[in-house]
Amino acid sequence: MLFLSNVINGLSLGSIYAIIALGYTMVYGIAKMLNFAHGDVIMVGAYICFFAIARFNLNPIIGILLAMVVCTVLGMTIERFAYKPLRQAPSLAVLITAIGMSYFLQNMAQLLWTPNIKVFPSVVGNGAIKLFDGQLTISYIALITMGACVVIMLMLSLFTGNSKMGKAMRACSEDKGAAQLMGINVNTTISMTFAIGSALAAIAGFLLCSAYPNLTPTTGSMPGIKAFTAAVFGGIGSIPGAFVGGLLLGVIEILAAAYISTELSDAVVFMVLVVVLLVKPTGLLGKKISEKV
Amino acid sequence: MKKFVALMMALMMCLGCLAGCGKADPDAGKIKIGGTGPLTGDAAIYGNAVKRAAEIAVEEVNALGGLQLVVKYEDDAHDAEKAVNAYNALKDWGMQISMGSVTSDPGKATSTENYVDRIFALTPSASTDLYPEGKDNVYQMCFADSNQGAASAQYIYEQKLGTKIAVIYQSDIDYSKGIYDTFMAKAAELGLEVVSKTTFIKGANDFSVQINEAKNSGADLVFLPIYYQSAALILRQCADIDYAPKFFGVDGMDGILALEGFDTSLAEGVMLLTPFSADAQDEKTVNFVKKYQEKYNEIPNQFAADAYDCIYAIYQACTAAGVTADMTAEQINDLLMEQFNTMTFSGLTGENMTWAGGYVTKSPKGMVIQNGVYVGLD
Numbered sequence: 025m026l027f028l029s030n031v032i033n034g035l036s037l038g039s040i041y042a043i044i045a046l047g048y049t050m051v052y053g054i055a056k057m058l059n060f061a062h063g064d065v066i067m068v069g070a071y072i073c074f075f076a077i078a079r080f081n082l083n084p085i086i087g088i089l090l091a092m093v094v095c096t097v098l099g100m101t102i103e104r105f106a107y108k109p110l111r112q113a114p115s116l117a118v119l120i121t122a123i124g125m126s127y128f129l130q131n132m133a134q135l136l137w138t139p140n141i142k143v144f145p146s147v148v149g150n151g152a153i154k155l156f157d158g159q160l161t162i163s164y165i166a167l168i169t170m171g172a173c174v175v176i177m178l179m180l181s182l183f184t185g186n187s188k189m190g191k192a193m194r195a196c197s198e199d200k201g202a203a204q205l206m207g208i209n210v211n212t213t214i215s216m217t218f219a220i221g222s223a224l225a226a227i228a229g230f231l232l233c234s235a236y237p238n239l240t241p242t243t244g245s246m247p248g249i250k251a252f253t254a255a256v257f258g259g260i261g262s263i264p265g266a267f268v269g270g271l272l273l274g275v276i277e278i279l280a281a282a283y284i285s286t287e288l289s290d291a292v293v294f295m296v297l298v299v300v301l302l303v304k305p306t307g308l309l310g311k312k313i314s315e316k317v
Numbered sequence: 318m319k320k321f322v323a324l325m326m327a328l329m330m331c332l333g334c335l336a337g338c339g340k341a342d343p344d345a346g347k348i349k350i351g352g353t354g355p356l357t358g359d360a361a362i363y364g365n366a367v368k369r370a371a372e373i374a375v376e377e378v379n380a381l382g383g384l385q386l387v388v389k390y391e392d393d394a395h396d397a398e399k400a401v402n403a404y405n406a407l408k409d410w411g412m413q414i415s416m417g418s419v420t421s422d423p424g425k426a427t428s429t430e431n432y433v434d435r436i437f438a439l440t441p442s443a444s445t446d447l448y449p450e451g452k453d454n455v456y457q458m459c460f461a462d463s464n465q466g467a468a469s470a471q472y473i474y475e476q477k478l479g480t481k482i483a484v485i486y487q488s489d490i491d492y493s494k495g496i497y498d499t500f501m502a503k504a505a506e507l508g509l510e511v512v513s514k515t516t517f518i519k520g521a522n523d524f525s526v527q528i529n530e531a532k533n534s535g536a537d538l539v540f541l542p543i544y545y546q547s548a549a550l551i552l553r554q555c556a557d558i559d560y561a562p563k564f565f566g567v568d569g570m571d572g573i574l575a576l577e578g579f580d581t582s583l584a585e586g587v588m589l590l591t592p593f594s595a596d597a598q599d600e601k602t603v604n605f606v607k608k609y610q611e612k613y614n615e616i617p618n619q620f621a622a623d624a625y626d627c628i629y630a631i632y633q634a635c636t637a638a639g640v641t642a643d644m645t646a647e648q649i650n651d652l653l654m655e656q657f658n659t660m661t662f663s664g665l666t667g668e669n670m671t672w673a674g675g676y677v678t679k680s681p682k683g684m685v686i687q688n689g690v691y692v693g694l695d
Contacts, residue, residue, distance in 0.1 A: 026533050033525040078578050139358045141546055143578035152558045163557035236522035237553055237578075238546055240359070246520060281526040286516050287488060 025159045030282045031275060036166035038274020039173035040235065043228040044251030045258070045266035046180065047221035053197040053261035054217045057115065060122040061102060063248015064129035065222050069095045069229030070144065070239055071137055077145050084147040091226040099222025100215055108211070126245070133241035144237035169231045176224065177267050184263065189216055197261065250277075250293070257297050259310025268308055344411075347387040348635065348642045348649075350375075350628070351407030352441075353427055354419030355395040359546055362572040363620045364392070367419045367441050370621035373608055374628035384635055385642065388628065393418060397426040404430050412436065413646045414635075414653070416627055417455065419620065421445035421462075421492040428455045437650040439631060439657070441623035444568070445491045449675025454654050456675045458623045458630065458666070460592065462492060465567050466499030466542065468681050469590050474507045476683070476694075478588070479538025479563055483513035483531035485524070485551060487543050496542035496567055512536050517547070524551050528560060538563045545573035552583040563588065571618045574689060581689035590681045592666040593622035594693050602665055616690070619666070626664035633662060 044066060051059045069091040076087035106125050110118045148168055152161040184190035192213045195203040204210050232247055233239050250273060258269025273293060280292035300308065352371070354364030368390040375388045389410060391403035400423030407415070415431050417440030418424040424443025431438040432452035439456045440448060446463050449455045460468070473479060484500065487493040504511055512534040515527035528551065531539055539555075539562050541548050548570055555561065566589040573584055595606050595616045605625055609617040617625075634640075634656035640649050661669045667679030683694035 026529060029529055030526065033523070033529070037523055037525075074578070140361050141359065141576060143549060143576050143580070145578060146553070146580060154559070161558040161560075163554075165557060236550060238522070238550055246522075278523070278526060281523075282529070286521075286526060287518050 025156065026282075029160050029162075030278050032160075032162055032166060034275030034278035035271055036163075036169050036235065036274070037278060038254075038271035039169045040228060040232050040247065040270075041251045041254045041273050042173050042267045042270025043176055043224055043231065044247060045255040045270045046176070046263065047224050047228070048252050048255040049258075049260055049263060049266040050193075050217050050221050052255070053263075054193055055107070055214050057107065057118045058122060058252070059107075059218075059221070060119070060248070060252075061125035061129055062221065062225060063244035063246075063251070064126050064133075065095050065099055065102075065225040065244070066229040066232065066248065067133060067239075067241060067244035068098060068129060069226030070233040070243060071133065071142075071229075072226070073230045073233070074142055074144055074239055077147060078142075088227065088230050091230065092223045095222040095226040095229075096219045099218045099225070103215055103218040108214075126248075130241050130245070137241065139241055142239045144233035144239050146234070146237070148234055165231075165234050169235060172227065172231060173267075173270075176227070177263075180220075180263055183220075189213070193217060253294065253297055256307055257300060259307030262307070262309045262311065265307055265309035272308075344387045346642050347385040348414060348640065349410065349412050350386055350388045350414045350416060350631065351391070351404075351410065351412035352388070352416030352418065353391050353393040353400045353403040353407070353423060355423075356390065356392040358394040360395040360420055360544070362545075362575055362618070363442065364390070364395075364419050366572075366618050366621040367416075367624040369613055370605075370609065370617060370624040371416065371441075371628050373605070373612065374625045378628060378632050384632060384640070386628070386632065388416070393420075393423045395420050395423060397423050399423070400427050401430060408434070408436075413642075413644070413649050414439075414631055416440060416624070417448070418443050421448065422490060424448050425491070428452055431455050435647045435650045437646075437653040439627050441627045442568075442620045446495055447491060452675065454650050456657055456672055457677050458627045459568065459619075459677070460679070460681065461676050462495035463499040464676070465590065465681075466496040466501075467503040469496070469540065469542070469565065469567060470500050470503035470507060470509060472590060472681075472683055473538065473540070473565060474504075474509055478565065479509075479536075481510055481512045481534065481536045482538050482540055483515075483534060483536035483562070484511060484540045485515050485517065485527045485531065485543070486541075487518065487521075487547065488516040489518045492569065493543050500540065500542060521547070522550065524554050525558075527551075528555055528558065531562070532558070532560045536562055538565055541566045541570065543567075544569040545571070545576065549573055549576055549579055549583075552587070553580075556583055565589065567591075568619055571620065574686065574691075575615060575618070581686075584686045585688075587686045588694065589684050589686075591619045591684055591691075592679055592681050593619040594682055594684055594691060595622075596690065596692060605665060622665040626662070626666050629664055630657075630662045630670075634660060 047062045072091035072094045073087045076082045076090050148165045152163045192208045196213045254269040254273040255266050258265030277289050277293050281289035356364045371388045375386045393400035393403045400418050404427045415436045415438040417438040418427045421443045437454050442459045444459045444462050446461045486497040513531045564587045568591050570589045634653050638652035638656050657672050670679045684691045685694050
C-alpha cells in the first residue's frame with residue numbers, strides 16, 4: 025500500500041513536470057530552441073496567482089485566468105524582443121540569450137516582490153480521499169494536478185491534430201522553409217507557440233505552488249530543469265513524449281527517494297536519463313530523423 | 318595631452334581624499350558593534366529580527382547616558398562566502414566588537430575570522446556546536462545545537478508527549494544534523510522509541526516520502542529539527558493527507574507564524590523548545606515586546622530576544638571592564654573575554670546565564686502554538 029501511495033505521489037509530481045515539459049517541447053519542436061526562461065515564466069505565473077488570490081481576494085479561477093493572460097503576454101514579449109531578432113543567429117547565441125532571460129526574470133522578481141518567501145494560499149483545501157480503510161490517502165491537490173495534466177494533454181493533442189493553427193505548427197516543426205512556401209506565416213506560428221506554452225506555464229505555476237506552497241523568485245528554476253529533463257527523456261519535440269517523460273520522471277524521483285535514498289533521488293533521476301539517452305538518443309518517443317545527404 | 322589628463326585625474330583623486338577627510342564621523346566616540354545576518358533571502362526573518370532588536374537595545378543603552386554604542390548589520394543572505402565579505406566590510410567600518418553571524422553556516426565562517434583577527438564575538442543565534450569550538454574569543458547567546466537536541470529529547474520524555482517518534486531532518490546543514498545526532502543519543506539513553514528517521518536536502522519541496530514513512534510507522538509525534546520554511550511545507554503536506562501527529566520543533570521553527578500567507582491553523586498545537594516567550598509577564602519582556610511591536614508591528618521572536626540580550630551582555634561586560642571607545646578591537650577582545658568567562662548575566666532569554674568555553678548555560682522553556690500565537694507550555 026505504501027508502494028501504491030508513493031506511485032500516486034510520483035504521478036502527481038510527474039504531472040506538474042509534464043505540464044512544464046509541454047512548454048519546452050513545443051517551443052523546441054517548432055522554433056528549434058531551448059527556452060530556458062520557461063521555468064521563470066512559471067514563477068511569474070505563480071506570483072500573479074498569489075497576488076490575485078491572497079492579496080486581492082479574487083476568485084481562484086479568475087486568478088488563474090489572469091495569470092494565463094499575463095504569462096501569455098510575457099511569453100510573447102520575450103519571444104518578440106529577445107528571440108525573434110536572433111532567428112538567423114547560431115543556436116548557441118539563442119541558448120545564451122534564453123539563459124540570460126531566465127536570470128533577468130528571476131532578478132526582476134526579486135526586485136519587485138522581494139526574495140522573502142510567500143506562502144501560496146491553499147485554494148483546493150487541505151484534505152484527502154481515503155481508500156482501503158484509510159490505508160491509502162490521495163490528497164485533493166494531487167487529484168486535481170493529475171486531472172489537469174490529462175485534460176491539457178488531450179486538448180493539446182486535439183489542437184495540434186485538428187485545428188488550422190495546430191497543423192501549421194506541425195508543418196513548421198517539420199520544415200520551416202517548406203511551410204513558408206505553402207503560405208504559412210512562420211513568425212506568427214512561432215509567436216503562437218510561445219503564447220500557448222506560456223499560458224500552460226501559468227497553470228503549471230498554480231499547480232506547482234498549490235502542491236509546494238513556498239513561493240520565491242527561484243521557485244521555477246529547479247522544476248524547470250527537471251521538466252526540461254523530462255522533455256528530453258520523453259523525446260524533445262514530441263508532445264506525448266513530454267507527457268510520458270514527465271510522469272516517469274516524477275515516479276522515478278519519488279520511488280528513488282522512498283527506496284534508495286532521499287538525498288540521492290535527484291542523482292538517480294539523472295542517471296536514468298543518461299542511460300535512456302545512451303540506449304535511445306532521441307528519447308523514449310522521439311522521432312528518428314534520417315537526413316538525406 | 319595624456320600627461321594633462323593624468324594630472325587632472327590625480328588632482329581629482331587628491332580632492333576626493335580631502336573631501337573624505339572633511340566629513341565628521343557620526344559614530345565617533347561610540348563603541349562600534351557589527352554583525353552579519355540574512356537581511357534578505359530565505360532566512361531574512363531571523364536577520365531582520367536580530368538587527369531590529371539590537372538597534373532597540375542600543376537605543377536604550379545609549380539613553381542611559383553611560384557608554385555609547387552603535388550597531389551595524391551587513392547582509393550575508395545566509396551564505397558563508399557573502400558573510401565573510403560582509404564581515405570584512407564591517408572591519409573596514411571599524412568594528413570593535415562583533416555579534417558574529419545570525420545563522421550557523423555563515424557563523425562558522427565569520428567565527429574563524431573573529432578568532433584570527435582577535436575581535437571578540439558574541440552571536441545571538443548561530444547555534445552550531447562548531448561556532449565556539451576551538452576559538453577562545455567566540456561566544457554564543459543561544460543554546461548550542463547539542464544542547465537543543467538533548468533538551469528536546471529530555472522534554473518529550475518527561476512530559477510523555479509521544480510514544481513513537483519520527484524524525485525528519487535536513488542532512489546537509491550542520492544545524493539540523495547536529496540537533497538530530499544529539500537528540501538520537503539522548504533518546505537512546507532515555508529509551509524513547511524512534512520509529513522513523515528520514516532526511517531531505519536543501520531545495521527539497523516534496524516531503525511525501527518522509528511523511529508517508531512516518532505515518533506508516535505509526536508515529537504519534539514528529540520531531541522537526543529544521544528551519545521553518547521546510548517545516549511550513551511539511552505541515553501543509555501532512556494536512557493534505559490528513560495526517561495529524563503532534564509536531565515538536567526547535568528554535569528554527571520560530572518564525573513560521575510570520576511567513577507571509579502562511580495558514581497559522583496548520584501550526585496549531587506545534588510545540589517547540591525556546592528560551593524566550595513573548596507572552597511572559599516579567600517587566601523586561603513586556604517592555605521589550607511593547608517597544609518592538611510599536612516599531613515594527615510584529616511580535617518579536619526568540620532571535621530578537623537573543624540579540625537584545627547580546628547588546629546588554631556586551632554593555633554589562635564593557636562597563637565592568639572599563640572599555641572605552643578609543644580602545645582597539647584587540648584590547649577590547651582581551652577585556653571582554655575575561656569578563657565573559659566569569660560573569661553571570663540575566664536577560665530576556667534566561668536568568669543567571671554563564672559561559673564556559675563559549676557555550677552558554679541557561680534553561681529552555683517549552684512553548685506551544687495556540688490560535689496563532691506562542692503560549693508557554695508549563
